[in-house]
Amino acid sequence: MQAGIVAGAGIAASPLMRGTASASTTTVGRVVTAEQAAQRVLAMATESVQLGSKGVGGLIMDNRTGRVIREGRNYRALPVNPAVATGPNQVFTWDYTAHGETALVGWYQFNRKKLGLPDPQDLTIVTSLDPCAMCTGSILTAGFNAAVVAFDPTGGMNVTADGRFKTLTPNLRNDAYDSLGFYAVDGVRKYFGPQQIPLNSTAVSAETAQRCESVFFSPRTSTSLDNVVPLKDVVDPRSLPATDPFRVALQEKWPMAFDIRLSSPTSPSKELKQYLERVNKATPGSTNAVAFIDSFGNLITAMADRPSRSIATAFMNTTQSYSQGRFELFNDPATNEGAKRHLAAPRYGSFIWLHAPTPDIAPTLKDLGAFGSTMGDPAPGGFQFYLPPLRGTFGQLLEQIAYLPPYYTQQVGIDPLPVGVFSPMPATSS
Numbered sequence: 042m043q044a045g046i047v048a049g050a051g052i053a054a055s056p057l058m059r060g061t062a063s064a065s066t067t068t069v070g071r072v073v074t075a076e077q078a079a080q081r082v083l084a085m086a087t088e089s090v091q092l093g094s095k096g097v098g099g100l101i102m103d104n105r106t107g108r109v110i111r112e113g114r115n116y117r118a119l120p121v122n123p124a125v126a127t128g129p130n131q132v133f134t135w136d137y138t139a140h141g142e143t144a145l146v147g148w149y150q151f152n153r154k155k156l157g158l159p160d161p162q163d164l165t166i167v168t169s170l171d172p173c174a175m176c177t178g179s180i181l182t183a184g185f186n187a188a189v190v191a192f193d194p195t196g197g198m199n200v201t202a203d204g205r206f207k208t209l210t211p212n213l214r215n216d217a218y219d220s221l222g223f224y225a226v227d228g229v230r231k232y233f234g235p236q237q238i239p240l241n242s243t244a245v246s247a248e249t250a251q252r253c254e255s256v257f258f259s260p261r262t263s264t265s266l267d268n269v270v271p272l273k274d275v276v277d278p279r280s281l282p283a284t285d286p287f288r289v290a291l292q293e294k295w296p297m298a299f300d301i302r303l304s305s306p307t308s309p310s311k312e313l314k315q316y317l318e319r320v321n322k323a324t325p326g327s328t329n330a331v332a333f334i335d336s337f338g339n340l341i342t343a344m345a346d347r348p349s350r351s352i353a354t355a356f357m358n359t360t361q362s363y364s365q366g367r368f369e370l371f372n373d374p375a376t377n378e379g380a381k382r383h384l385a386a387p388r389y390g391s392f393i394w395l396h397a398p399t400p401d402i403a404p405t406l407k408d409l410g411a412f413g414s415t416m417g418d419p420a421p422g423g424f425q426f427y428l429p430p431l432r433g434t435f436g437q438l439l440e441q442i443a444y445l446p447p448y449y450t451q452q453v454g455i456d457p458l459p460v461g462v463f464s465p466m467p468a469t470s471s
């Protein structure tokens with residue numbers, strides 16, 4: 042094993058999962074109507090916008106009793122440390138994948154035993170907005186029910202608002218029919234979805250449903266500092282002397298950083314493939330590993346998955362490792378300048394999978410959604426892989442992507458690129 046490989050690093054539960062993130066709350070009380078549930082998730086969505094993230098809120102409810110077990114919201118951006126802020130209401134991306142529903146599922150899995158929580162099929166996640174691909178993948182992977190208040194015409198899985206889930210492969214569509222319901226809205230629509238969804242004989246008021254939708258599209262009241270420096274002004278961190286304090290801090294976060302350098306982010310080497318194989322082997326029970334390569338071709342971080350412990354995929358662990366580490370370096374006055382100058386947003390780099398995700402399963406829906414949420418903008422070359430899926434084919438993966446809503450197929454344009462699969466890869470030296 043190379044010195045830089047840290048088995049399972051970054052897979053430790055995040056503050057969100059442990060429940061120590063300040064803004065998430067374990068709640069008492071119960072809801073007895075869909076309107077009450079909708080008002081509570083609307084309140085979380087509103088708080089989310091006030092704190093600089095997208096306006097989505099959710100809760101976990103016990104199907105039998107209506108007891109609210111947990112509330113959550115989108116935690117993508119967090120307020121910046123006042124010591125590094127240059128003005129009021131500034132936020133920085135903490136985790137591109139920290140959506141409300143996925144965070145609730147992660148929290149549940151981490152706390153289930155400790156708190157003696159019911160089985161996921163006896164629980165329902167109520168969400169203010171039609172879940173994205175990642176969150177739908179999280180809900181289906183974990184086996185929860187979900188009840189939705191408002192539609193999302195760009196990235197929701199029910200983008201056509203008719204409950205047909207044409208955004209999913211036929212196999213996953215059946216899972217969605219069995220698990221996801223859409224509450225009735227007074228004077229607007231009837232309930233549709235499976236019968237076990239609690240409170241489905243009651244309706245949400247038109248005003249609350251409208252507010253759940255508009256809070257998602259409401260203008261930010263905060264300023265995002267995510268890309269302070271234009272890409273052309275970002276400087277290769279590897280050009281720093283090994284003793285430079287920022288470089289030292291960077292390598293404390295990511296001990297594997299700079300172990301490998303590619304001639305460009307889209308020219309992966311055989312050496313990187315072998316590295317990913319070692320990361321995969323070093324993590325017990327893992328199925329895949331993913332590397333993040335910055336815009337200069339530097340390996341920054343690489344993570345495996347650990348399906349028995351966490352719903353996070355290898356990609357999710359890798360993007361979380363980079364974005365959370367970048368947030369911390371940005372937020373520390375001692376490393377703020379270095380983070381601004383040397384660490385671009387992940388969409389300017391590339392993610393390289395050891396194996397292409399296995400098509401037609403819920404964890405891959407989650408993976409594709411997480412990639413879309415991380416990139417946000419067109420991402421040519423951002424998604425590469427060395428080896429075919431462990432099951433199924435690359436063609437089937439492309440089919441699954443083609444089903445997704447326009448946000449993923451057009452805005453981000455998810456386009457996995459095989460490298461070294463169909464032709465031998467020339468080895469490059471670092």
Ligand SMILES: [Zn+2]
Pocket residue numbers: 140141142143172173174175176177
């Ligand atoms: Zn989501």
